[in-house]
Each structure stands twice: as C-alpha cells, then as structure tokens.
Amino acid sequence: MSTAFTFDLHQSGAGASAASVARHGTVSITSRSSVQHGPSTKKRVIETPGCLMFSSKGSVPHLTPDNMRLQAFGGVHVSLEQLLHPDQPASFSKWPLASPFNSSSKFTLAEYLHLQDLILMCDLRDYASFSAFASPSSAASDAISSRLLGPNTDRYALLSTPKGVRQLTMDDYLQIVRQYRPDIMVALADNIVERKTKSSESQQGPAEKRVRKSVERSLKWLDQILLEREGQDGRMEDRRIEEEKKRRRERKEKKRAAMVVEQQQEGDAPEASSKETVPEEAESDTPIEIVPMATEPWREVALFAHVLGSHLEAERIMSAQETARRKGVDGFVIDTSALTEMVEMDQVLKLVEASVEHLPSQKPRIVYGVQTPEDVLRAIALGVDLFDTSYPYHLTEDGKASLYGFGEDPSPESVSAADNSSIRNNRWINLWDDEHGDKFVPIMEGCECYACKGGRHTRAYINHLLKTHEMLATVLLMSHNMHQYGLFFQHVRESIKEGTFEKHSKAFHETFGKEPKRTAEKHQAQLVVEAALTKRNQRLEGAEEAVVDAIGTGEKLVKKRSEVEGVEADKTEKKAKKEGDATTQEQQ
Amino acid sequence: MKSALKWDVIAKCSTTKARAAVLNLPHGPVNAPVFMPVGTQGTLKGITPDQIEGLGCQIMLNNTYHLGLRPGQELLDACGGAHVFQGWNRNLLTDSGGFQMVSLLKLAEITEQGVQFESPHDGSLMLLTPEHSMSLQNSIGADIMMQLDDVVSSLTTGPRVEEAMWRSIRWLDRCIKAHKKPESQNLFAIIQGGLDPALRKQCIDEMVKRDTPGYAIGGLSGGEEKDKFWRVVSLCTDLMPREKPIYCMGVGYAEDLVVCVALGVDMFDCVFPTRTARFGNALTATGTLSLRQAKYKDDFRPIEEGCDCIACKSYTRAYLYTVVTKETVGCHLVSIHNTAYQLRLMRQMRESIIEDRFPQFIHKFFKDLFVERSAYPEWAVNALKSVNVDLLKEGDN
Numbered sequence: 001m002s003t004a005f006t007f008d009l010h011q012s013g014a015g016a017s018a019a020s021v022a023r024h025g026t027v028s029i030t031s032r033s034s035v036q037h038g039p040s041t042k043k044r045v046i047e048t049p050g051c052l053m054f055s056s057k058g059s060v061p062h063l064t065p066d067n068m069r070l071q072a073f074g075g076v077h078v079s080l081e082q083l084l085h086p087d088q089p090a091s092f093s094k095w096p097l098a099s100p101f102n103s104s105s106k107f108t109l110a111e112y113l114h115l116q117d118l119i120l121m122c123d124l125r126d127y128a129s130f131s132a133f134a135s136p137s138s139a140a141s142d143a144i145s146s147r148l149l150g151p152n153t154d155r156y157a158l159l160s161t162p163k164g165v166r167q168l169t170m171d172d173y174l175q176i177v178r179q180y181r182p183d184i185m186v187a188l189a190d191n192i193v194e195r196k197t198k199s200s201e202s203q204q205g206p207a208e209k210r211v212r213k214s215v216e217r218s219l220k221w222l223d224q225i226l227l228e229r230e231g232q233d234g235r236m237e238d239r240r241i242e243e244e245k246k247r248r249r250e251r252k253e254k255k256r257a258a259m260v261v262e263q264q265q266e267g268d269a270p271e272a273s274s275k276e277t278v279p280e281e282a283e284s285d286t287p288i289e290i291v292p293m294a295t296e297p298w299r300e301v302a303l304f305a306h307v308l309g310s311h312l313e314a315e316r317i318m319s320a321q322e323t324a325r326r327k328g329v330d331g332f333v334i335d336t337s338a339l340t341e342m343v344e345m346d347q348v349l350k351l352v353e354a355s356v357e358h359l360p361s362q363k364p365r366i367v368y369g370v371q372t373p374e375d376v377l378r379a380i381a382l383g384v385d386l387f388d389t390s391y392p393y394h395l396t397e398d399g400k401a402s403l404y405g406f407g408e409d410p411s412p413e414s415v416s417a418a419d420n421s422s423i424r425n426n427r428w429i430n431l432w433d434d435e436h437g438d439k440f441v442p443i444m445e446g447c448e449c450y451a452c453k454g455g456r457h458t459r460a461y462i463n464h465l466l467k468t469h470e471m472l473a474t475v476l477l478m479s480h481n482m483h484q485y486g487l488f489f490q491h492v493r494e495s496i497k498e499g500t501f502e503k504h505s506k507a508f509h510e511t512f513g514k515e516p517k518r519t520a521e522k523h524q525a526q527l528v529v530e531a532a533l534t535k536r537n538q539r540l541e542g543a544e545e546a547v548v549d550a551i552g553t554g555e556k557l558v559k560k561r562s563e564v565e566g567v568e569a570d571k572t573e574k575k576a577k578k579e580g581d582a583t584t585q586e587q588q
Numbered sequence: 589m590k591s592a593l594k595w596d597v598i599a600k601c602s603t604t605k606a607r608a609a610v611l612n613l614p615h616g617p618v619n620a621p622v623f624m625p626v627g628t629q630g631t632l633k634g635i636t637p638d639q640i641e642g643l644g645c646q647i648m649l650n651n652t653y654h655l656g657l658r659p660g661q662e663l664l665d666a667c668g669g670a671h672v673f674q675g676w677n678r679n680l681l682t683d684s685g686g687f688q689m690v691s692l693l694k695l696a697e698i699t700e701q702g703v704q705f706e707s708p709h710d711g712s713l714m715l716l717t718p719e720h721s722m723s724l725q726n727s728i729g730a731d732i733m734m735q736l737d738d739v740v741s742s743l744t745t746g747p748r749v750e751e752a753m754w755r756s757i758r759w760l761d762r763c764i765k766a767h768k769k770p771e772s773q774n775l776f777a778i779i780q781g782g783l784d785p786a787l788r789k790q791c792i793d794e795m796v797k798r799d800t801p802g803y804a805i806g807g808l809s810g811g812e813e814k815d816k817f818w819r820v821v822s823l824c825t826d827l828m829p830r831e832k833p834i835y836c837m838g839v840g841y842a843e844d845l846v847v848c849v850a851l852g853v854d855m856f857d858c859v860f861p862t863r864t865a866r867f868g869n870a871l872t873a874t875g876t877l878s879l880r881q882a883k884y885k886d887d888f889r890p891i892e893e894g895c896d897c898i899a900c901k902s903y904t905r906a907y908l909y910t911v912v913t914k915e916t917v918g919c920h921l922v923s924i925h926n927t928a929y930q931l932r933l934m935r936q937m938r939e940s941i942i943e944d945r946f947p948q949f950i951h952k953f954f955k956d957l958f959v960e961r962s963a964y965p966e967w968a969v970n971a972l973k974s975v976n977v978d979l980l981k982e983g984d985n
Contacts, residue, residue: 057910059917064924065902067636083910085885094886100904107888114902162914437659440667450636456675460667464630464659471634471916 003031005302007364021383024496046074048385058113062478072486075119079126081159089175109180121184127337127368149193189306190217205311205342215319226328231297236290304331307355320358337369372515377505392481399432401443402484407491427512432523436463449483451476590770591801599942604975605852608941613731615679618646623930624857630674633862634920647679653688669729682730718762735763737778742810749782756780778806792827802833809838814967825852861926868912871929873956884909897928
C-alpha cells in the first residue's frame with residue numbers, strides 16, 4: 001500500500017483583496033492498495049480552512065467513535081505525550097504485526113485508535129497544557145504541569161506523560177514514527193517548556209538566547225529527521241559527538257587510574273608513570289570513524305515542522321525562512337499556545353503573520369492556540385489553513401451551547417432573557433442557568449446535530465442532565481458545539497469561494513463581538529450541584545444506619561454495602577463476582 | 589383490572605420452568621426473558637438513546653424518586669412525560685420510589701399512610717403515599733409502573749415481615765384506586781413476605797385476586813443467602829399465574845439471571861453492569877476483566893471475541909486500559925459493552941429456549957464462566973437441580 005499527502009489550493013473568487021490572504025484548499029491523503037480485485041484508491045480529505053479534531057488520550061472528548069463520526073471534520077490531532085507509556089518505544093516489540101481488526105493492515109496508531117478513515121496528525125507535546133485557556137480536562141489534569149518540566153537538551157526533549165515526565169531522544173522519536181505511521185507527523189522540536197519562576201519574567205517570555213537555541217536546535221533535529229525519512233542515516237554527527245565524549249571520558253579515567261597507581265608506587269618505581277602517557281596520546285590520534293547505518297525510510301508519512309521563535313519577531317522570521325528552505329517539509333505548525341499567556345491576541349496574531357509571510361504559499365499551515373471564532377477569522381485572513389476543535393470542547397466543559405453562525409444569515413438568537421446568566425452575549429447560552437430548566441426546545445431550532453435534530457433533546461433536558469451530574473450532558477453539548485464549529489468553517493470556506501469572506505467576517509465581529517473571558521470559576525449552579533453531591537455521599541454513609549433503624553435489620557446489610565463500595569474503589573479485582581454485594585444491585 | 593399489555597408465550601423449555609415470550613407494551617414489543625438497563629435519572633450513564641436502541645434494548649428503567657425530585661412532576665407534565673423528556677421512544681418501567689426512600693434517606697419511617705422521610709432539600713418531613721407515587725408515575729408515563737410497597741430487608745425476621753406483607757396488599761389496593769391511566773400504563777403488584785413461604789403464598793393469593801397486568805417478586809437481593817433467595821423465587825413462580833409476566837427486581841449478575849430464567853422469571857433489572865463499567869470492569873462470558881490493571885497494557889485483543897458492540901469492534905484492551913476511569917469515552921465504551929453483554933446473554937437464553945436447548949446452554953454458560961465444576965456456586969447447582977438440570981452430571985453440549 002502506498003499513500004500520498006497533497007495540498008491543493010483552490011482559486012478564490014472575486015472580492016479577494018490585499019487585506020485578506022484567506023485561502024480555500026484541500027488536504028488529502030490518497031492511499032493506493034492492490035487488493036484481490038485490482039488496485040483500489042481511497043482518499044481522505046480535510047477541506048481548508050478547516051479543523052483537526054482535538055483529542056484527549058486519542059479520543060475526541062465525550063464522543064464514542066460512532067458519535068464522533070457524526071461530525072464533519074476529516075481528521076484528528078493526537079498529542080503523543082498523552083498516550084506514550086514509560087516503556088515505549090521498547091515495548092512496541094509486543095505490538096502485533098498485523099492489526100487485530102484487519103489482518104491485512106499493519107498495526108499502526110490509526111488502527112490502535114480506530115481512526116483509519118480519518119486523517120491522523122501526531123505531535124508530541126500537548127499544546128492544551130500550555131494554554132491559558134486550558135480547561136481542567138482529564139488529560140491535562142493527570143499530566144504533570146508543563147511548568148514543572150526542565151529544559152530540553154541536545155540529546156532529548158521532555159514530555160509530560162500520564163505516568164510522569166520522560167525524556168524522548170531522537171532514537172525514540174524515530175522508532176515511534178516507524179511504529180505509529182500517522183498520516184502526518186510533526187518533527188521533534190525544541191518547544192520552550194520551562195518557565196521562569198518569577199511572574200514578571202514569564203510575562204516577558206523566555207530570554208532571547210533561549211529562543212535562538214530553540215530555533216537552532218529544532219532545525220538541527222528537523223534535518224536529521226528529514227534524512228531518516230529518506231532512509232539515510234541522520235545521526236552520524238550525533239554518534240561522532242558521542243564517540244568523542246566517550247573517548248574523553250575514557251582518557252580521563254585512565255589518567256585517574258594512572259595517578260592512583262603512581263601514588264601507590266611512589267618512591268619504588270618512579271619511571272612507570274611516564275610510560276603510561278605514551279599510548280594515551282597515540283590513541284587520541286586515531287580518527288573517529290562513523291559508519292552510516294542502514295535505516296528504514298518512512299516517506300509515506302507527511303512531515304510538518306514547527307515554526308518557532310516565541311514572542312520575538314526576528315526569531316520567528318528566521319525560523320520560518322530556515323524551515324521553509326527544507327524541501328521535504330510538507331506543512332508548518334505555528335504553536336501560539338504558550339504565547340497567549342504572554343501577550344494579547346493582537347500581538348499573537350502579529351507574530352503569526354510574521355511567521356506565515358515567510359512560508360511557501362503552496363504548503364498548509366496549522367495554528368495551535370487560536371480557538372475562538374473571531375480569532376480564527378483573523379488568522380484565516382492571514383493565510384492560516386488549519387485549526388483544532390478546542391473551542392467547542394471548552395464550551396462543552398463549561399456547560400455552554402453555541403448559537404453563533406457565519407455567513408449571509410448568522411441568525412443570532414436574542415438571549416437577553418438570561419437574567420441569571422453571569423455573562424450576557426449572543427454567541428452561546430449556558431445551560432447551567434436555571435432559566436433553561438423549563439425550555440422544551442432544542443438548543444438551536446433547525447440545527448441538524450445529534451442533540452438538536454428533530455427537537456429530540458431539549459435545553460430543559462440538558463439542564464436536567466447537568467444538574468443531576470449525568471455524563472450524557474457533555475455528550476449532547478459536545479455533539480452540538482462540534483457540529484456548529486464545523487458548520488462555521490464550512491460557511492467560511494463557502495464565503496472564500498464566493499468572495500464574501502471579508503464582508504461576512506466584518507458582520508461576524510459586529511454581531512457577536514468578542515468571546516467573554518473564560519475563567520476558572522465554575523457556574524454557580526454547578527457549585528451547588530457539586531456541594532449537594534458531596535453532602536449526598538456523606539449522607540449515604542449516614543443512610544446506612546438509617547436503613548437499619550427503619551427496617552430493623554442486623555449489621556450485615558451495612559457491612560456489605562460499605563464493603564462493596566470500598567472494593568469497587570480500590571484496585572483488587574475480586575469484587576465483581578461476590579455473592580454478597582447483591583445489596584447494591586438494587587436501583588439507587 | 590385493566591391491562592395495557594399483551595403477554596404472548598411463544599415457547600416453553602421442556603426441562604426447566606423457563607419460557608420465551610413477547611411482552612407487547614404501549615411503546616412496542618419486548619422480547620422476554622428481558623434484562624432492563626437502569627437509567628436512574630432519565631439517562632443511561634452517558635449512552636445516547638440511539639446507542640441504547642442500537643444495542644437492541646426495548647425497555648429501560650427510570651426511578652420515580654429521582655425524576656420526582658428532578659425535573660419534578662410539574663415539568664414532566666409540562667413536557668408530556670419521561671419518554672419525550674429523554675428522547676426515548678421505546679418502553680419505560682418505573683419503580684415506586686419506595687426503595688430509594690428507605691435506602692437513601694435519613695430517618696425514613698413507614699406508617700400506614702406511607703413512607704415518611706426528610707426532604708433532601710430542606711430537611712422538612714415529607715410523605716410518599718401510594719396515591720402520590722401513582723400520581724408521579726402517571727406523570728412520568730411509564731409503560732409499566734410499580735406499586736408502592738412496604739420494603740423490608742430480606743434479612744428481617746419476625747412480625748415486621750408479616751406486617752409489611754399485609755400493608756403492601758393494602759397499599760396495592762390504594763394504588764389501583766389512584767391509578768389514573770390503566771388503559772395506557774400497566775401497574776405491577778409486588779409480592780412481599782420475606783423468606784417465609786407461608787407469607788409469600790398468602791401474599792400471592794391476595795394479590796392475584798387484584799388481577800394486575802403483571803407481578804414482581806420484591807424484598808429479595810438484600811444480602812440474603814443465595815440458597816434462600818432461589819427457593820423464594822422458585823416458590824413464587826410456582827404460585828404466580830403463568831399467563832402473566834414475572835419480574836424479579838434488582839437481579840443482574842449473569843449466573844443469577846440464568847438461574848432465575850430457569851426458575852421461570854421473565855424480567856430483570858440491575859444497575860450493576862453500568863455501575864461496574866465506571867470502575868473499568870468489563871463483563872465477559874468467561875468472567876470480569878478489570879481493565880485498569882497493568883496486565884492489559886499490552887493485550888491487543890478486544891474485550892470479548894465475537895462481541896459486536898462498538899467497544900469490541902473498535903478497540904483493544906490495551907487502548908481501553910489507557911482510557912478507563914480517565915476519559916468519559918472510556919466509561920461510555922465499557923458501559924456500552926456491559927449492556928451489550930447483558931442483552932446478548934438474554935437473547936441467547938431466549939433463542940435456546942425457543943430451540944428447546946436451554947439445558948445445554950446452561951451447562952455451557954457455567955463451564956465458560958467458572959471453568960471447573962468445583963467452582964460452581966452450590967446454590968446455583970441446587971437451584972438448577974430443582975428444575976431438572978444437574979450441572980455436576982454430564983455436560984451434554
């Protein structure tokens with residue numbers, strides 16, 4: 001089987017102007033395989049401007065694979081640090097050669113995550129963990145905060161995995177790519193992960209010297225990766241340095257050993273030490289010879305590279321120009337997630353612009369950390385092609401359901417009735433608000449998402465699910481918010497085609513304004529529900545005694561229930577089959 | 589009394605008391621024997637109504653107590669009942685709310701009037717009467733509703749058991765009287781009487797006179813010895829009218845289901861499959877997998893070979909190991925699998941009854957689950973022996 005990555009830009013319609021370099025294109029992965037009945041071709045595409053779905057541990061949050069496929073996005077973005085086990089890549093040897101689900105295909109990451117029909121893009125760091133907009137997502141919360149990571153070195157980058165911080169060497173990286181074979185892999189880069197402790201310094205961003213180092217180191221790694229991808233030995237220089245270090249170390253040790261001997265023999269054999277130095281010098285004269293090693297190419301994996309430079313425009317330009325010069329690079333990543341903590345969005349977009357200007361136009365650019373619809377529109381106008389779906393995910397986590405739209409008829413609903421709502425706006429409603437408790441209408445009339453379609457699930461029902469702490473709440477919200485975000489991009493593409501992008505963008509900014517600042521504070525209703533839950537759990541313990549009082553039984557009932565819950569909570573596996581825990585079988 | 593169901597027995601096992609039937613309810617047919625997943629608060633633990641339907645589920649449970657609290661009767665009336673509220677167009681069964689009162693609430697006290705309890709909101713004293721329970725269940729609109737019964741633990745002995753039995757009969761009368769929609773909702777009586785055969789018999793005699801559309805065996809699954817449990821079940825199925833569905837409340841472990849079906853029970857419910865899923869435990873024919881355990885880290889098999897649920901068709905145990913108890917998706921996937929497992933088990937039993945090879949099915953089921961005959965639970969062996977299946981003798985499968 002062979003696959004090919006392509007990016008085609010489509011002619012934009014009339015009305016394109018100097019103020020916008022917005023473009024419409026298609027990212028495609030074409031797979032050719034020869035099966036029994038002749039060759040077959042499969043094409044997976046993402047229309048741009050468009051999105052890769054944001055994922056957590058390889059799944060789109062809250063959406064099981066069937067529900068996820070109701071969404072119109074053609075691809076998924078996976079951050080490998082959320083998935084890597086401490087013993088990987090070594091334990092890849094335990095992976096089956098063929099997929100357990102399809103014996104004719106190799107067991108790649110796409111097979112492992114059941115994403116074969118979508119475009120899979122992998123990066124190493126979880127950009128969501130950097131962002132100021134980060135939510136208490138499960139992946140981010142169980143990963144160690146990136147603030148605790150130390151700086152990367154020439155030998156490795158640091159990753160924050162669910163089981164702790166680990167080093168990732170170039171060797172690890174290459175083994176991972178060869179096993180996982182995603183459609184798009186991002187080159188290992190020296191993203192600046194360490195933070196200054198003083199807040200005043202972190203405001204200013206990392207020092208110029210560190211930024212330059214990050215740009216240079218990333219380029220060096222990129223060159224190695226590009227060689228390896230072609231089946232050439234990209235690590236000869238590394239091995240030469242290693243060898244030099246080794247020799248230096250050996251020399252030092254020998255010297256030390258000689259000195260010890262000298263000290264011991266002092267007096268009775270003084271000439272011995274002078275003899276020792278002769279072979280040492282002779283040895284250091286032998287030239288270091290590094291033999292190139294045969295490696296397995298992985299040309300079918302498209303390679304994207306990070307454009308770095310932090311908050312420094314000159315470094316951004318340097319990084320963009322240098323990265324753009326590498327012909328093998330198929331696309332570019334501009335990660336602004338750390339920047340959004342340092343500077344205002346206006347400045348972030350200026351830095352994006354500085355990078356994009358120096359990138360070849362015929363290759364796609366993805367930006368991390370630009371999420372809200374209005375910021376996305378501004379980035380699209382700068383020529384950015386790809387984003388991710390963190391925005392609808394964050395809305396969902398907050399209990400918000402989106403109402404915004406883009407195009408001729410954005411049909412903003414008046415949500416001024418939101419008296420209890422802490423923030424007023426017309427881009428979303430917060431379904432935690434009490435006012436939705438008796439609204440037996442869908443989130444959005446006419447919306448075709450799973451939640452709204454046919455009026456099946458109402459605002460009142462989702463409000464009920466939130467207040468009863470039921471997981472279907474986020475399933476329905478995610479279905480709706482993702483659907484609307486997808487629709488937003490679809491309408492943006494249409495407007496670029498028709499030459500109305502600028503006009504509609506302007507209308508969008510005027511109609512919907514700016515995203516209210518997202519805070520870490522929970523909705524009042526959520527706090528009440530959570531407090532009640534805690535109380536209920538405490539009461540449950542009390543209720544055990546009440547049951548005994550009310551029904552007049554012995555202590556067995558009480559003991560059984562607490563036993564069962566205790567066992568469920570801890571790690572032993574015996575619990576499931578215990579006869580006695582029938583107590584908890586009853587409806588609760 | 590009036591009935592809004594049709595009970596068609598389509599096959600009877602020639603060895604045991606098991607039967608296969610179709611229970612025709614207002615929201616469509618239900619193939620029995622049936623396991624009913626529990627969607628306590630009007631939702632089945634993160635699984636969408638379409639997914640539940642896709643698993644072949646024809647009837648689900650809601651809890652009256654919880655829906656009465658939230659969204660509350662007023663809103664249920666306003667939107668037209670629980671089916672519409674949760675977007676579920678198939679059948680619903682609701683309990684009476686009595687069990688939750690007694691098990692969850694502080695200072696629940698049972699009087700002739702009803703169950704008195706402290707409001708979870710403001711601590712004030714509230715009263716759930718048979719009339720109020722019926723009114724709530726009429727608002728919910730469940731296809732099957734349960735009478736309010738006087739719940740006593742199955743471990744209770746002495747006069748309290750008899751008192752509860754007689755009171756449950758009196759409350760049944762009040763429920764029948766208060767039930768506003770007998771033409772569209774079926775009221776089931778609940779047999780009480782603890783572990784005492786004489787009381788159970790008396791209760792059945794009285795309740796059968798009331799001629800409700802179906803009957804439930806109540807007051808079990810409260811931690812009693814399994815050997816006593818099955819004897820009560822078997823006694824009840826012997827004495828209850830065979831032309832009506834029989835529901836054993838709160839039973840859901842696989843081996844319990846198999847034994848109870850052999851004893852003649854048609855309907856079951858239990859929170860166990862979905863609850864245990866949230867802790868990362870997956871049910872299979874050969875036992876439970878605790879997917880949080882590191883031994884599944886490099887296990888590239890599906891949860892269960894041959895299972896066609898979305899978890900088994902999409903993912904390996906190795907992947908599930910990384911998401912269970914971490915991502916809501918992990919929880920949804922195992923819940924879907926466990927529900928699929930329960931429903932498949934019921935389907936397989938039903939098919940084997942129709943093809944009159946249920947005893948062979950039982951032999952295979954126990955062999956797959958417990959491997960060694962020495963590991964078979966004694967109570968199950970005894971129970972099955974009472975319906976002519978000797979697990980310890982030749983396994984003719």
